[in-house]
Amino acid sequence: MDAVCCYCKNPCSGAHQCWKCTKSCHAIAPCSFAHNGEEGFGSKVTCCHCWLNDDVDESASAVVSTEPISNQNDEALSQFITEQIVTDDNNNINDAAEWASQIKRKRRAYSIQEKVEILDFAKKSSIHAASRHFGIDRNTVRDWKKQEANLRKEAESSKRKRLEGGGRKVPNRNFEEAVFQWVSELRLKKVRVTRNMIAAQAIKLSADYEEMQNFAASNGWLEKFMHRHKFSLRRPTTVAQKEPSAYKKRHHQLHIILSLSRS
Numbered sequence: 001m002d003a004v005c006c007y008c009k010n011p012c013s014g015a016h017q018c019w020k021c022t023k024s025c026h027a028i029a030p031c032s033f034a035h036n037g038e039e040g041f042g043s044k045v046t047c048c049h050c051w052l053n054d055d056v057d058e059s060a061s062a063v064v065s066t067e068p069i070s071n072q073n074d075e076a077l078s079q080f081i082t083e084q085i086v087t088d089d090n091n092n093i094n095d096a097a098e099w100a101s102q103i104k105r106k107r108r109a110y111s112i113q114e115k116v117e118i119l120d121f122a123k124k125s126s127i128h129a130a131s132r133h134f135g136i137d138r139n140t141v142r143d144w145k146k147q148e149a150n151l152r153k154e155a156e157s158s159k160r161k162r163l164e165g166g167g168r169k170v171p172n173r174n175f176e177e178a179v180f181q182w183v184s185e186l187r188l189k190k191v192r193v194t195r196n197m198i199a200a201q202a203i204k205l206s207a208d209y210e211e212m213q214n215f216a217a218s219n220g221w222l223e224k225f226m227h228r229h230k231f232s233l234r235r236p237t238t239v240a241q242k243e244p245s246a247y248k249k250r251h252h253q254l255h256i257i258l259s260l261s262r263s
Contacts, residue, residue: 007031007048013128018047028131028138041126115144116155175209180229195222 003014006023008031016027025032025047032045110118122130122141131138144151179202186193199217202225206212215221225231 005031015042016045018050019044020050021047023047027128039132040129112151112155112158115151119144119148119151172209172212175205175212175215176225176228178205178208179225183229183231198222198225 002011003024004010005012005026006018006021007025010026012024012026014024016025016032017023018025018032019035025045027034027043027045030048032047033051035044035046038044118130118134118136118141121133122145125133127138127141127145130136130141179198182201182205183193183198199222202217202221203215206215206217
């Protein structure tokens with residue numbers, strides 16, 4: 001027969017016992033809390049029965065019931081304990097208040113990636129260890145375990161989408177391709193292409209694309225455009241050079257000037 005938790009009366013692994021009453025107990029709130037900081041499989045715990053019996057103020061007007069609170073969530077147990085404790089002579093709340101606040105779980109939404117990371121932790125240790133480490137109810141971790149295949153698939157798909165879709169999108173690929181082709185054709189003809197020329201042509205071409213009506217050809221767009229297409233930010237040396245015939249004519253003129261100066 002499976003072991004039964006001495007506090008909640010639900011089945012448990014039997015691996016953990018209360019160090020005082022030696023009864024089996026779930027090693028997690030609201031059934032118990034760690035004894036002397038022990039952790040891991042087989043660690044000793046202090047069940048809530050023993051803890052309450054040991055820590056109730058004998059002079060208190062309120063009596064703490066030793067009957068288990070079955071099927072109650074952490075929040076209900078926390079409220080129960082807090083309502084039963086009384087202040088001492090210095091108006092300080094007993095340690096029960098601190099413990100009650102500690103067993104209140106943080107309720108928040110977990111991303112798919114976080115769920116996968118918690119499942120990875122549970123795989124290397126146990127669901128119980130993951131529950132304690134991350135402060136999550138074991139049933140929640142078990143539910144994620146049942147959905148593990150789908151969660152991992154969604155996490156991988158989400159990661160792939162981020163990688164493929166990262167960064168700002170190009171406004172219109174057809175438009176940018178048209179600008180790129182225009183610049184490339186001029187360069188092949190060894191025509192000098194300036195940044196102002198590219199911006200002016202881009203604005204002109206944007207009129208052909210409905211979604212580009214507000215396009216301004218900003219400096220930022222121009223920098224990114226040139227970077228995307230690996231256009232040099234400096235003027236190509238061959239573009240600005242004069243034709244060989246121009247140099248020949250200039251050389252002839254210089255020769256005449258030098259001859260006249262010697263005569």
